[in-house]
Amino acid sequence: MSAQNDTPATMRWMIYGANGYTGELIAREAARRELAPVLAGRNRESVEALARELGLEARAFGLEDASALAGQIQGHSLVLNCAGPFSATAAPMIEACLRAGAHYLDITGEIAVFELAQSLNGRAQQAGVVLCPGVGFDVxxxxxxxxxxxxxxxxxxxxxxxxxxxxxxxxxxxxxxxxxxxxxxxxxxxxxxxxxxxxxxxxxxxxxxxxxxxxxxxxxxxxxxxxxxxxxxxxxxxxxxxxxxxxxxxxxxxxxxxxxxxxxxxxxxxxxxxxxxxxxxxxxxxxxxxxxxxxxxxxxxxxxxxxxxxxYSLTITGSLAVVEYLMKHQPAGGAYTPARLVGADLVTNLPESGPLQIV
Incomplete structure (x- = not known):
């Protein structure tokens, strides 16, 4: 299912790496907001335990097989990748999202991942898929x-x-x-x-x-x-x-x-x-x-x-702000930065942010 055809009420999305330190923090806040993500990661035991506690669906899979990975993503409108180092996880997950028609977000700060996303801008445009790494404190x-x-x-x-x-x-x-x-x-x-x-x-x-x-x-x-x-x-x-x-x-x-x-x-x-x-x-x-x-x-x-x-607190609220933005809007496919996707006021709208002062 293409991400462009979904509405906020029916949007099915996934947090990959939900059992990691930051992924779990984001999963807990997403559950509190009743955003109902599917929780996924390599470690079946820890992912399923967290999903049971939060009343959410769980999936366990690795990233080695590109075709199988795309099958795991199929039917989801968006994936928020929280599994670092992203030097190992971003490329296969981005490829799977492009094949499955799912928007890709992550919380990386790695230059190589940002450059990879930009290099795939044309494919993302054709697929109607948003690629926006760095939706946490980085960057x-x-x-x-x-x-x-x-x-x-x-x-x-x-x-x-x-x-x-x-x-x-x-x-x-x-x-x-x-x-x-x-x-x-x-x-x-x-x-x-x-x-x-x-x-x-x-x-x-x-x-x-x-x-x-x-x-x-x-x-x-x-x-x-x-x-x-x-x-x-x-x-x-x-x-x-x-x-x-x-x-x-x-x-x-x-x-x-x-x-x-x-x-x-x-x-x-x-x-x-x-x-x-x-x-x-x-x-x-x-x-x-x-x-x-x-x-x-x-x-x-x-x-x-x-x-x-x-x-870390900003990564929780920032990543979910971008998730919720994509639930409510249908931007054209392509590679984005957070400010280009949501706007320069994204940071000032997050909890505990003061005004952005320029002199």
Missing amino acids: IPTDCVAAALKAALPDATHLALGFDSRSGFSPGTAKTSVEGLAQGGKVRRDGRIIGVPLAYKVRRIDFGDGEKEAMTIPWGDVSTAYHTTGIPNIEVFIPGSPGMIANAKRANHIRPLLGISWVQKLIKARIARTVKGPSEEKRAQMPTFVWGEAVNARGESRTARIRTANG
Whole structure:
């Protein structure tokens, strides 16, 4: 069934990776809102246990067989993929969604996934399928800031974005970060994504909670902000202590080791055993400060700031806001960023978000 033919009342949708840290949080909130997702994942026992508790349907399947996977998706209007690392799960799930006529959303921050989605824009248009990765904290707030800055300074040539968040990692985010260390830094120069060292650039930034030393990171906006704004030069920053920045610079010397398969497996296995993700109490105590700066060729600049909920809390409400948007609207098929799909005001409409201020 094509996603374009469904109405909100009949829309059948799926959360894949519902048994993971973030997937479960989203599933619980979706159940509370009576959105009735089908819960799915590899681990039958944990998926079915969660589904029984929430009174929802469960499915258990892996992503290895493309034809079988498309069959599992068939009849669903939308899939929200919460199973990271998305370097392993996004490509097969996007392919299955294109074959099955289901919209694809995920909560990645991985540049390669965003670029993959954009490369499939033509197929998505033909299929009438929306491909919109990054509908969580990665990258809703920064994408909306980018869109707002483009509107405020239409001839901007350089864009810097960043956020100050101290929420800790979930297992999936930690595993993705390990992969990112091995790949090094990324920025966009003259419209192209290029590799740079980790902590390639360091500068002092007031994200909204006082000025701090900050370093560049290979965040998803290096891809998405370009597709949202067309600004050809993009960097993304996070604050870091002197020790953290020094460690990032030192990691450049051991990056070849971090890329070895067995080293990755060893580190990820340890993460699976030891990283649990922040508690609800901890999330509630830790808001996030998001910042952006646009500059044009004449040196004119605009600066944007917004305070939002904790990153994981925003991922819950942000992803479901996009799900509910697609339940109520029928956008043309294609590859989107969150701000292009829903609008630059998406972040300000989420719980605990303050106003987006531009000076």
